[in-house]
Amino acid sequence: MKPIRLLAALCMSAALSFAIAPRGAVAADAATLTVATDATFPPMEFTENGARTGFDIDLMNALAKAMGKQVQWTDIDFKGLVPGLVAHRFDIAISAIYITPERAQVVDFTKPYYAGGLVALVKAGSPIKTLADLNGKKVSVQVGTKSVNFLHEHYPQVQRVEVEKNEEMFDLVGIGRVDAAVTGKPAAYQLARTRPGFRVLDEQLTTEQYGIAVRKDEPQLRDALNAALDKIKADGTYAALVKKWFSNK
Structure with a gap:
């Protein structure tokens, strides 16, 4: 093989090897x-x-x-x-x-x-005591999270209110626009610890x-x-x- 063709072949081989790496x-x-x-x-x-x-x-x-x-x-x-x-x-x-x-x-x-796992966050004085009490209530959830489909499949009577950010989800509970928020356990307990007037239901919806x-x-x-x-x-x-x-x- 001529030197030029040999060099071209080696370059092509190296490029191919890099491409498929x-x-x-x-x-x-x-x-x-x-x-x-x-x-x-x-x-x-x-x-x-x-x-x-x-x-x-x-x-x-x-x-x-x-x-x-x-x-x-x-x-x-x-x-x-x-x-x-x-x-x-x-x-x-x-x-x-x-x-x-x-x-x-x-x-x-x-x-x-x-x-972690999904839990329900409510206001401290809420009449919601158990997960069954969520049925028929307005519940805020964050778009793109498991909460959306989980409530749709397992709690079809819940009226889901979908928001973009966690802050919106929690704020809707605080001002009474929704009855509860379903979110991850760490975030729910963090909010309940740092903002008076909220509590997390004892029973988890899921363990994740x-x-x-x-x-x-x-x-x-x-x-x-x-x-x-x-x-x-x-x-x-x-x-x-x-x-x-x-x-x-």
Whole structure:
């Protein structure tokens, strides 16, 4: 083969090898991880004095440190997290995302990192005492969350009021526009602790597991996150974060 043709063949082979290389290997080796969240769900993720904070924020930063990487955060509405991840707008989504069969069809999840579940939040003087009392009542839920379909399937008599943000959901309860809000347990208990006049029903609607979402074509990144999670659990970092954010409940 002539030298020019040989060089061209080698270049083509190298380009082909790069094109078919697993994307996960590239993402997992990158110095910076682009991570998306909807920072409106205290104590998991929220903003305070203009900065992101919360359990998920601290957890992701600890995982990145264990992996020897930096985090570049981006904010997005909750309903856009999975579509944005699939569209390669970022590498990782962490935002109190429940691991569900429906989501697992389109994205991969790490091993569960915290147990949550859906609960009902009402005003302190509400006549609603049990989950059965929700039937026929107005209940606020956040668009894109499991609460929407869960109430539709299991509590069809509930009048769902769908909103974009958690603050709206809780505010509607506070001003009496709705009778209850159905949301994740950490956020509900956080609100009841920090804003007088609210309480959480004792019985949970569901028990769920939170996971960190990555694309299905990046198993190396998922595995690296799992290894980092094991590491921070072994060295006590994870336990310290749980104590920091959930010591009162």
